[in-house]
Amino acid sequence: xxxxxxxxxxxxxxxxxxxxxxxxxxxxxxxxxxxxxxxxxxxxxxxxxxxxxxxxxxxxxxxxxxxxxxxxxxxxxxxxxxxxxxxxxxxxxxxxxxxxxxxxxxxxxxxxxxxxxxxxxxxxxxxxxxxxxxxxxxxxxxxxxxxxxxxxxxxxxxxxxxxxxxxxxxxxxxxxxxxxxxxxxxxxxxxxxxxxxxxxxxxxxxxxxxxxxxxxxxxxxxxxxxxxxxxxxxxxxxxxxxxxxxxxxxxxxxxxxxxxxxxxxxxxxxxxxxxxxxxxxxxxxxxxxxxxxxx
Ligand SMILES: NC(=O)c1ccc[n+]([C@@H]2O[C@H](COP(=O)([O-])OP(=O)(O)OC[C@H]3O[C@@H](n4cnc5c(N)ncnc54)[C@H](OP(=O)(O)O)[C@@H]3O)[C@@H](O)[C@H]2O)c1
Numbered sequence: 600x601x602x603x604x605x606x607x608x609x610x611x612x613x614x615x616x617x618x619x620x621x622x623x624x625x626x627x628x629x630x631x632x633x634x635x636x637x638x639x640x641x642x643x644x645x646x647x648x649x650x651x652x653x654x655x656x657x658x659x660x661x662x663x664x665x666x667x668x669x670x671x672x673x674x675x676x677x678x679x680x681x682x683x684x685x686x687x688x689x690x691x692x693x694x695x696x697x698x699x700x701x702x703x704x705x706x707x708x709x710x711x712x713x714x715x716x717x718x719x720x721x722x723x724x725x726x727x728x729x730x731x732x733x734x735x736x737x738x739x740x741x742x743x744x745x746x747x748x749x750x751x752x753x754x755x756x757x758x759x760x761x762x763x764x765x766x767x768x769x770x771x772x773x774x775x776x777x778x779x780x781x782x783x784x785x786x787x788x789x790x791x792x793x794x795x796x797x798x799x800x801x802x803x804x805x806x807x808x809x810x811x812x813x814x815x816x817x818x819x820x821x822x823x824x825x826x827x828x829x830x831x832x833x834x835x836x837x838x839x840x841x842x843x844x845x846x847x848x849x850x851x852x853x854x855x856x857x858x859x860x861x862x863x864x865x866x867x868x869x870x871x872x873x874x875x876x877x878x879x880x881x882x883x884x885x886x887x888x889x890x891x892x893x894x
Contacts, residue, residue, distance in 0.1 A: 602831050602854065606757040607780040610701070610734050612669055614831050615851060616641030618786070618840035621795070624650045630842045631657025635668065637848050643760075643838040645673035645706055646691055646891045655696035670695060671702040673738060673760075674723075676887045679705070679715040684722030688731060693894030704736040704760060707887070708744035708879050717751050724754050736760070738786075739879035742775035749779060758782045758836065762876045764790035765826060765869040766805045773835075785830050788837035789823040789850070792875040802875065810865050818856050827853040829866045 602614030617634040627650040644654045678687035709716045723735040736758035759776045763785035776783045790805030811822040830837035839850040
C-alpha cells in the first residue's frame, strides 16, 4: 500500500512520485506511461527540463482519469515576476495539456534578486486564488530564503523541494521547513546527483555506500529501495527518476518492509554536509538566464 502525505492546505500528495529531469523528450512519454502503469500517481517535471509536453502525453497514454494523478512543475527564474509567472503557468498548462496544475513551485530562490522572487510567488498566490493550481511551493530554498519569503507573502509554501539523499540530508532545511509546516520534498532521493555521468570526477556515489549495502542485504532489498523507504518513514516526499522499466518498478516497491530505528539512525549518520548540486545562493547568470519557449 503506497503512503500518502497531506500538504498544509489539505491537498493529498502520494509519498513516492516520479522525476523526469534529464529525460530526453523522446523517452519521457514512455517513462511516464510506464510509471503510471506501475502505480505511481505523482509526476515531477519543470519548465527547465523541456519535457512538459511529453509528461502530458504520457499521462494521456496511461488512460488514467486526470484527477487520479498529481502533476507538479516548476517556474524557471527567467520567468520570475508577477505577470511573467502567471504567463509561465499558461505556457506550462498548454504544454502539459492541463487546465489545472496540482503543484506549481519556484525552481530557485534567487537571493540576489529576491524582489523578483517575491513577485513571482505573488503570481503563484494569484493562480492559487483563481483555482488554476491546487498548491504552490518553492525549491532549493535555504532557511533564510524561506523566512524572508514567508515574511513578505500570504500563503505558506506547501513544499520545499531540495537536494536530499543520505550524503546530503540538510537537517537544518528540514527543521526550518517543519517549523513552518512546509513539506520537505527530496530531489535526487537515491543520490542521482552523486553519480550522474558527466557531472564532474571524484564524486562518491551514495549507491555504493557500505552501510546502505548492509541494510539492503538484511532486508533483501536494493540500496535504492532502502533510501526510498528512509524518506517514506521520515515523512518526506521523494521523486526518484528512471527511464528503465525494471528500476521504475523497483523504486515503487518500497511499501512491504520497515526499517528499524537503529537503521534509520545509521542512514541519518551518513550526512556529509556537502552539497553536490549547484549552490542555490550562487550567481550562475548564464544558467539562470535560459529562456523557456512559448507553448
Ligand atoms: N528542484 C531541483 O532543482 C531538482 C534538481 C534535480 C532533480 N530534481 C527532480 O528530482 C528528480 C529525481 O532526482 P535525480 O533525477 O537527480 O536523481 P535520482 O532520482 O536520485 O537518481 C536518478 C539516477 O539513478 C538511476 N537509477 C534510478 N533508479 C535506480 C535504481 N533502482 N538503482 C540504481 N540506479 C537507479 C537513474 O538511471 P536510469 O534512468 O538509467 O534508471 C538516474 O541516473 C528529478 O528527476 C527531478 O524531477 C529537481
